[in-house]
Amino acid sequence: MRYEDVELGDDLPETEPDVSMARVLQFCGSAKMNFPRFNDHEAARKEGLPGAIVPGIMSQGLLASMIHHWAPGARIVKLDTVFRTPIVVDTHPRCVGAITDTDDEQRRVEVDLTIMNDAGNTSVLGTALVELD
Amino acid sequence: MANAESNVDNNVEGQNVEGQNADGQNAEGPSAEGPSAEGPVDIDAVKRDWVGHKFDSTQFRVHGDRMLAWAEACGETDPRFTDADHPDFQAHPTYTAQFGAKQLFPKGFPKLGRGGFDAGKAVEVHQPVHAGETLTGESEIHDIYTKTGRSGTMIFIVHRMTFSNEAGEPVSTVDWRIMRSAKD
Numbered sequence: 001m002r003y004e005d006v007e008l009g010d011d012l013p014e015t016e017p018d019v020s021m022a023r024v025l026q027f028c029g030s031a032k033m034n035f036p037r038f039n040d041h042e043a044a045r046k047e048g049l050p051g052a053i054v055p056g057i058m059s060q061g062l063l064a065s066m067i068h069h070w071a072p073g074a075r076i077v078k079l080d081t082v083f084r085t086p087i088v089v090d091t092h093p094r095c096v097g098a099i100t101d102t103d104d105e106q107r108r109v110e111v112d113l114t115i116m117n118d119a120g121n122t123s124v125l126g127t128a129l130v131e132l133d
Numbered sequence: 134m135a136n137a138e139s140n141v142d143n144n145v146e147g148q149n150v151e152g153q154n155a156d157g158q159n160a161e162g163p164s165a166e167g168p169s170a171e172g173p174v175d176i177d178a179v180k181r182d183w184v185g186h187k188f189d190s191t192q193f194r195v196h197g198d199r200m201l202a203w204a205e206a207c208g209e210t211d212p213r214f215t216d217a218d219h220p221d222f223q224a225h226p227t228y229t230a231q232f233g234a235k236q237l238f239p240k241g242f243p244k245l246g247r248g249g250f251d252a253g254k255a256v257e258v259h260q261p262v263h264a265g266e267t268l269t270g271e272s273e274i275h276d277i278y279t280k281t282g283r284s285g286t287m288i289f290i291v292h293r294m295t296f297s298n299e300a301g302e303p304v305s306t307v308d309w310r311i312m313r314s315a316k317d
Contacts, residue, residue, distance in 0.1 A: 015208070017207075017208050018208055023206050023208075024206070026202055026205065026206040027202070027203065027206035027207065029199075029202060030199040030200075030201075030202035030203040030206060031199070031203065031231040032231075033231070056251055056253070056254065057227065057230045057231055057254065058206065058207060060227045060230060060254060060256070061203065061204075061206070061207030061209075061225055061227055062207050062208060064207065064209075064225055064226050064227055065204075065207045065208045065209040065210070065211075065225075068209060068210065068211040068214070069208075069210055069211075072210070072211050073211070073213075075258070076226040076258055077257065077258060078255065078256065078257045078258065079226060079227055079255070079256050080253070080254075080255035080256075080308075081253050081254055081255070082252065082253040082310075083250075083251055083252060083253050
């Protein structure tokens with residue numbers, strides 16, 4: 001994906017990230033975050049959560065991957081995420097995004113990003129600044 | 134300066150530096166903060182006194198196997214992040230968001246509001262992070278502000294960590310927004 005190929009308002013291809021327990025365990029292992037609220041549905045419910053939840057920083061990583069899937073080789077300059085409601089492990093969230101600004105001089109685009117839960121509610125909001133070839 | 138290996142395990146979302154954690158978890162607990170202020174807190178005064186205050190420096194080792202596991206777990210497909218033999222192999226852009234300081238707030242920082250939620254993180258990438266590097270994260274209070282909504286006034290404290298590599302070059306800046314209820 002080159003800068004010339006994109007236009008303001010373009011949608012990024014929607015993704016359905018894998019937030020199965022196996023993936024979350026892998027993430028927690030990589031970040032040394034092995035805590036019951038992330039890896040044990042029952043223990044998480046005892047904490048008042050709807051079930052084990054996806055770490056916020058993993059959801060941020062899912063959005064970064066979505067950008068690279070859309071534009072392999074792109075450089076993420078900044079990724080800002082707001083954690084609104086937890087994403088429950090073993091559910092089926094969806095990631096969507098759209099280009100909201102462009103910068104011809106720096107060949108950068110601003111992308112608004114959202115992760116929605118099974119019910120279609122917003123779990124994570126993000127804004128990324130991405131540099132393209 | 135703390136040991137690099139041991140502090141790799143200091144991640145913010147499960148770490149219990151001061152009882153804080155993330156993703157909607159309660160952040161009450163032992164703290165370096167001072168006693169609760171009596172009466173309404175003057176946020177502007179706290180901001181004047183503390184924004185820009187640097188208070189922690191911690192080192193973190195970057196492990197290639199964890200970089201790979203992180204990228205794979207996040208569904209990454211770009212070989213720069215998933216292939217250790219790629220000539221431009223590097224950590225996923227937000228990899229440094231896992232690294233937490235030894236303390237969330239400076240000693241003597243006033244206790245603002247109650248509870249505590251991880252309201253979000255912003256990661257700015259200055260240059261790629263590579264396997265085997267040891268990063269130094271410097272912490273400061275970057276901002277303090279309030280927002281009022283249906284559930285009342287919330288206080289936001291932004292803990293900024295600026296990461297640099299062994300050459301002293303900045304590689305990443307992570308802003309962690311911690312939200313607390315202004316209600317007593």
